[in-house]
Amino acid sequence: MRGKFRTARAAVVAGIAVPALLLTAAPAGAATAGAPAGAAPAAKPRPPQLPTHIHGGAWPTSHVQGVTVDTERGLVYWSFTQMLVKTDLDGNVIGTVEGLTGHLGDIDLNHRDGRVYGSLEYKAEEAFYIAVFDVDEIDRVGMNAETDGVMTAVHLDEVVEDFTADMNGDGVFDGDTADTPDHRYGCSGIDGVSFGPGFGRRGGPQKLMVAYGVYSHTGRADNDHQVILEYDVRNWRRYERPLSQADPHRSGPKRHGGKYFAYTGNTTYGVQNLQYDPYTRNWIMAVYKGKKEGFPNYSFFTVDGTKKPVRGEIRGQAEPEEGRLLTLRDAGLNDPETGLRGWEFHGNYGFDALGDGRYYVAEGRAVDDGGTRKQEGEVYLYRWTGETPAPFARVDD
Numbered sequence: 001m002r003g004k005f006r007t008a009r010a011a012v013v014a015g016i017a018v019p020a021l022l023l024t025a026a027p028a029g030a031a032t033a034g035a036p037a038g039a040a041p042a043a044k045p046r047p048p049q050l051p052t053h054i055h056g057g058a059w060p061t062s063h064v065q066g067v068t069v070d071t072e073r074g075l076v077y078w079s080f081t082q083m084l085v086k087t088d089l090d091g092n093v094i095g096t097v098e099g100l101t102g103h104l105g106d107i108d109l110n111h112r113d114g115r116v117y118g119s120l121e122y123k124a125e126e127a128f129y130i131a132v133f134d135v136d137e138i139d140r141v142g143m144n145a146e147t148d149g150v151m152t153a154v155h156l157d158e159v160v161e162d163f164t165a166d167m168n169g170d171g172v173f174d175g176d177t178a179d180t181p182d183h184r185y186g187c188s189g190i191d192g193v194s195f196g197p198g199f200g201r202r203g204g205p206q207k208l209m210v211a212y213g214v215y216s217h218t219g220r221a222d223n224d225h226q227v228i229l230e231y232d233v234r235n236w237r238r239y240e241r242p243l244s245q246a247d248p249h250r251s252g253p254k255r256h257g258g259k260y261f262a263y264t265g266n267t268t269y270g271v272q273n274l275q276y277d278p279y280t281r282n283w284i285m286a287v288y289k290g291k292k293e294g295f296p297n298y299s300f301f302t303v304d305g306t307k308k309p310v311r312g313e314i315r316g317q318a319e320p321e322e323g324r325l326l327t328l329r330d331a332g333l334n335d336p337e338t339g340l341r342g343w344e345f346h347g348n349y350g351f352d353a354l355g356d357g358r359y360y361v362a363e364g365r366a367v368d369d370g371g372t373r374k375q376e377g378e379v380y381l382y383r384w385t386g387e388t389p390a391p392f393a394r395v396d397d
């Protein structure tokens, strides 16, 4: 009862319509106080019972970067930077895809084709991809990303353009370092990815949104936006190629389907986890906090997915520049100086919205496994509350 009441009230406080699904996400026996008129909880299917905690194992890799959960089929996919791990909902390992020498970041399941898409960076080679995993084919530990036919990659030219931009015009691109005026918008590559409707749309084709990494740099003003590229992946088969990491291909769309800017203040490596939440119609952005003075440096932002992008100035650029601006949700913490809204929450290691007001949120850490240093990852189940500073509460058994 308590959980139900708080959830409903908080959603109203946050100015977000409460979908009827909320009722099915509430604890058994919850009353309908505060529910929208006409909602009929008895008529709705109950959501699947889901574990409140799933352990994704410990691996000889860098930390967990992203998770995406197929609740219908009872599968979890984990990005461990150099490895993709497939488990069931009990954390039993079904298979792994290994041998990645770049940086596999955030991932998301495309419900349309049943495949998992993730950001994959090779900064020294100036190559940036969306990796596409045929996850149905992952059936054993130790599959190879290059040779076992389970992964293809699509190259994103736009990211290279911004990553390699010689912003001070000295004829030299300074490479993979934050300590430079180079990199347009401070672009360090890509990390957060999510499928969802176009910004401002409720339906229509699901688009793949890809967020830039952005270097932390407190001495420049042109890096205060999150940058998101939109792609329609329905025609991507023509670009998909297996990846030879020794000879990275450049097969990919010449154009993106949209480029968007969200003013948050500079963060440390941009959007770590991007996730569309059908329940609130928020696009959530989990970040490593920024360090610039004069900004609230929140750890978590929500873009208002009900608002169409508006044409406006991309603040802080050396030459005045316009772009398509996103609007932060008018909810959460409020910084009166900047007008920025945001939240304090983790989720930068992995965040998946299940669509019914429930979420899996990742945590990870280094562990010692018999003398071998590994990184373990796990997820906990949360539900939306809309409260501040953190708009989620952990679901207990």
Ligand SMILES: [Ca+2]
Binding pocket: 166, 167, 168, 169, 170, 171, 172, 173, 174, 182
């Ligand atoms: Ca330069």
Ligand SMILES: [Ca+2]
Binding pocket: 066, 106, 107, 108, 192, 193, 194, 273, 274, 275, 351
């Ligand atoms: Ca994601």
Ligand SMILES: [Ca+2]
Binding pocket: 065, 105, 106, 191, 272, 273, 348
């Ligand atoms: Ca990351």
